[in-house]
Amino acid sequence: MIKVLVWCENIQNKTQEDVKAAYPEEMHNTIAEFLRADPNISVSTATLDSPDFGVTDEILANTDVVLWWGHVGHGQVPDEVVEKLYNAVVKKGMGIICLHSAHFSKIFKRLMGTSCGLAIPKPAFAQEKLWTLLPGHPIAAGIPNPVDIEMEEAYNEFFDIPQPDELVFNAAFANCGSFRAGAAYHRGRGKVFYFQPGHETYPIYRQKEIQDIIFNAVYWANNKTRGQ
Amino acid sequence: MIKVLVWCENIQNKTQEDVKAAYPEEMHNTIAEFLRADPNISVSTATLDSPDFGVTDEILANTDVVLWWGHVGHGQVPDEVVEKLYNAVVKKGMGIICLHSAHFSKIFKRLMGTSCGLAIPKPAFAQEKLWTLLPGHPIAAGIPNPVDIEMEEAYNEFFDIPQPDELVFNAAFANCGSFRAGAAYHRGRGKVFYFQPGHETYPIYRQKEIQDIIFNAVYWANNKTRGQ
Amino acid sequence: MIKVLVWCENIQNKTQEDVKAAYPEEMHNTIAEFLRADPNISVSTATLDSPDFGVTDEILANTDVVLWWGHVGHGQVPDEVVEKLYNAVVKKGMGIICLHSAHFSKIFKRLMGTSCGLAIPKPAFAQEKLWTLLPGHPIAAGIPNPVDIEMEEAYNEFFDIPQPDELVFNAAFANCGSFRAGAAYHRGRGKVFYFQPGHETYPIYRQKEIQDIIFNAVYWANNKTRGQ
Amino acid sequence: MIKVLVWCENIQNKTQEDVKAAYPEEMHNTIAEFLRADPNISVSTATLDSPDFGVTDEILANTDVVLWWGHVGHGQVPDEVVEKLYNAVVKKGMGIICLHSAHFSKIFKRLMGTSCGLAIPKPAFAQEKLWTLLPGHPIAAGIPNPVDIEMEEAYNEFFDIPQPDELVFNAAFANCGSFRAGAAYHRGRGKVFYFQPGHETYPIYRQKEIQDIIFNAVYWANNKTRGQ
Numbered sequence: 001m002i003k004v005l006v007w008c009e010n011i012q013n014k015t016q017e018d019v020k021a022a023y024p025e026e027m028h029n030t031i032a033e034f035l036r037a038d039p040n041i042s043v044s045t046a047t048l049d050s051p052d053f054g055v056t057d058e059i060l061a062n063t064d065v066v067l068w069w070g071h072v073g074h075g076q077v078p079d080e081v082v083e084k085l086y087n088a089v090v091k092k093g094m095g096i097i098c099l100h101s102a103h104f105s106k107i108f109k110r111l112m113g114t115s116c117g118l119a120i121p122k123p124a125f126a127q128e129k130l131w132t133l134l135p136g137h138p139i140a141a142g143i144p145n146p147v148d149i150e151m152e153e154a155y156n157e158f159f160d161i162p163q164p165d166e167l168v169f170n171a172a173f174a175n176c177g178s179f180r181a182g183a184a185y186h187r188g189r190g191k192v193f194y195f196q197p198g199h200e201t202y203p204i205y206r207q208k209e210i211q212d213i214i215f216n217a218v219y220w221a222n223n224k225t226r227g228q
Numbered sequence: 229m230i231k232v233l234v235w236c237e238n239i240q241n242k243t244q245e246d247v248k249a250a251y252p253e254e255m256h257n258t259i260a261e262f263l264r265a266d267p268n269i270s271v272s273t274a275t276l277d278s279p280d281f282g283v284t285d286e287i288l289a290n291t292d293v294v295l296w297w298g299h300v301g302h303g304q305v306p307d308e309v310v311e312k313l314y315n316a317v318v319k320k321g322m323g324i325i326c327l328h329s330a331h332f333s334k335i336f337k338r339l340m341g342t343s344c345g346l347a348i349p350k351p352a353f354a355q356e357k358l359w360t361l362l363p364g365h366p367i368a369a370g371i372p373n374p375v376d377i378e379m380e381e382a383y384n385e386f387f388d389i390p391q392p393d394e395l396v397f398n399a400a401f402a403n404c405g406s407f408r409a410g411a412a413y414h415r416g417r418g419k420v421f422y423f424q425p426g427h428e429t430y431p432i433y434r435q436k437e438i439q440d441i442i443f444n445a446v447y448w449a450n451n452k453t454r455g456q
Numbered sequence: 457m458i459k460v461l462v463w464c465e466n467i468q469n470k471t472q473e474d475v476k477a478a479y480p481e482e483m484h485n486t487i488a489e490f491l492r493a494d495p496n497i498s499v500s501t502a503t504l505d506s507p508d509f510g511v512t513d514e515i516l517a518n519t520d521v522v523l524w525w526g527h528v529g530h531g532q533v534p535d536e537v538v539e540k541l542y543n544a545v546v547k548k549g550m551g552i553i554c555l556h557s558a559h560f561s562k563i564f565k566r567l568m569g570t571s572c573g574l575a576i577p578k579p580a581f582a583q584e585k586l587w588t589l590l591p592g593h594p595i596a597a598g599i600p601n602p603v604d605i606e607m608e609e610a611y612n613e614f615f616d617i618p619q620p621d622e623l624v625f626n627a628a629f630a631n632c633g634s635f636r637a638g639a640a641y642h643r644g645r646g647k648v649f650y651f652q653p654g655h656e657t658y659p660i661y662r663q664k665e666i667q668d669i670i671f672n673a674v675y676w677a678n679n680k681t682r683g684q
Numbered sequence: 685m686i687k688v689l690v691w692c693e694n695i696q697n698k699t700q701e702d703v704k705a706a707y708p709e710e711m712h713n714t715i716a717e718f719l720r721a722d723p724n725i726s727v728s729t730a731t732l733d734s735p736d737f738g739v740t741d742e743i744l745a746n747t748d749v750v751l752w753w754g755h756v757g758h759g760q761v762p763d764e765v766v767e768k769l770y771n772a773v774v775k776k777g778m779g780i781i782c783l784h785s786a787h788f789s790k791i792f793k794r795l796m797g798t799s800c801g802l803a804i805p806k807p808a809f810a811q812e813k814l815w816t817l818l819p820g821h822p823i824a825a826g827i828p829n830p831v832d833i834e835m836e837e838a839y840n841e842f843f844d845i846p847q848p849d850e851l852v853f854n855a856a857f858a859n860c861g862s863f864r865a866g867a868a869y870h871r872g873r874g875k876v877f878y879f880q881p882g883h884e885t886y887p888i889y890r891q892k893e894i895q896d897i898i899f900n901a902v903y904w905a906n907n908k909t910r911g912q
Binding site: 356357360361362386391394398401402403404408 | 812858861
Binding site: 549590591592593594597621622642644645646647679680681684 | 777818819820821822825849850870872873874875907908909912
């Protein structure tokens, strides 16, 4: 059993009509729901509104992999929470998967040691293709190459991350945008995966291939194998 | 089920008393035997004396991971056999684990693109400690850090290999020798692991920790997880 | 002084009108000419028609960096020539820069240990943007991000190369194509750079930014610094 | 001209007789002095006692490469100073070379994103050999393989750092200790080199090969070439 904590800040879901339209049940619930279809995964959820921000020592002691989605509320996550997450990954080997705008979350920047900045073109939204660079990697298992995403926020280089241990996916956007979209790292005893798709106004976490990548990443981050 | 082919050249076992003493049942049988204790692994063996050198298209179509041990007989392996192995790894995703003096096998050199040369100090034999550099890597799972090896052939840098995608183990030998002892690579659709321990005159493949590393590597090379 | 050998197969320049139009003076001369503007670089050229294919032990003993461009004539380069190049790089530390369709040259495949295959979309030609992923890398020094290329042959992933030691550039093409376009490797004592731009029917080697990247790569491959 | 700031905390030099004996002129002066022999390098020094800890925006705007040595005083360096250093490296491309016990400095940990912890055996001091893993790397240019160090503090794995972009040196110590001793990273626009030798009670920074490595690293960190 892999114990997964799905953490989404859940701010825009309360106020933006386009986000509500994309995720009427709120994004953390969407993600939790598709993960729960796998009997080997147990899922809990948390948001900025949870007691202690949903991240206590007790919770983390009972968590194998965290999925982290944040955007406008990065600054509302206290540094002590970030330190708890950091220690769980580096010292205890918890896995963490940072999704989309969590590229700029405190925990991701803490683990990378760089600014994690990126560029956004104008217009900001475009068609995307997600290309597999390591077809033998477990996160790419069973994933078509490329994955087509009808419309996404276009993230662009320069993406200020350390060179990944394994660059599993690269995204190309209409108008020749380019972005390292699936980047795998060892950090201390734990594993980190950054995965770009998932802008809040498009229901991308309902797309089968994206769900499959997240499934694969959850297993990989816990040193297990999906479908074994 | 992971289908493993244990290939050892089996030359010195016929003529050298010290090798016979270390591996009276012959090295490929020693390795095959400990692997067979795992019900998720099916094992076959081959040597230079096997029909077609034990490597045919049919055999490889039925193999997930090859363990390759060679030393004095590298030159007796025909180039066509090497090409079959290469294609199985790169194009079809077969895993391959090159053991000890297989650093200089044709197939390892073919996959690395470098000379794969190394240095051997005088005296050539020494105590070894095998250090884990990536404690979160599946090949290091459950392995003590360091692993003590009472006596081994001391391999030394410069070891002419490409930088590994993941350097899992480094060996240090008495008299300050140093060697990249556990090196993991993606090559095409397949995975390659080089593992240094296993000189023919010491029964190192009977050592529990070494067996555990090989088990882990077999699973990793087939994108599976041991003990899941 | 850096001694550079510009090697182009020079086949299509003789028979294809569109290639003659792009490179009326023949591609190796175009490249040699812009390099010669640098007083720290001495340039010689060779083609498939040169005596001994332009690659002898004596020539290589007098060469610091080779630029290699081939396409339809890869098979005409004898294996002995490839072995001479390989030894010069790996054992003696010569640099080599493989350009565009030289991704499929014998020497590049020999140094990579993989198939070096890639995909080409339909239509095959498209606008390209070349993105810098490592702004602090000497090959990226002074290069705008991105570099715009009006029209190029669109190379696509999966590009079957080992993970680069340093992935300096990534290309995105119209219609969401993606390609690792600037890949740096250590191989033995030498350095290897693969650089994607340079299809024979577009005069891309006349473009200032492309020339600057090649200049930077020549210096880097010889462990020197441009403009120091 | 490369503008180098040599920063040593300079605490133990005031109180420990063995440190005074090794570095009677104080360590930062020893390092500054040998660097000053190179007319292409201009050197300034700073310590914990310098105004503003020797690290102001004005100073950093006038610095290309920082050498950082700290040990018992890491905690005395204010977080604002660390942030200034971090921004200079990541955003402006300053180089930084962290020496010996600076593995545990705030700035190194900030740039790595890991704990940067290590192990120290008992007894803590031992003979060392420093092995070159990348003979074609500019930091290894002209360096014998191995470099013998008569006596050093033995640092041991597990050293909790991210996998280096380039692992240039590995140290082996008597009694089979192993340590990644020369680790090169890109971080944002800047470059980082960690270099292990330099315990305060042995005058290791007077050793010619160690000085040569530091010279090479200073040039590398500023994207220049020594002796060009």
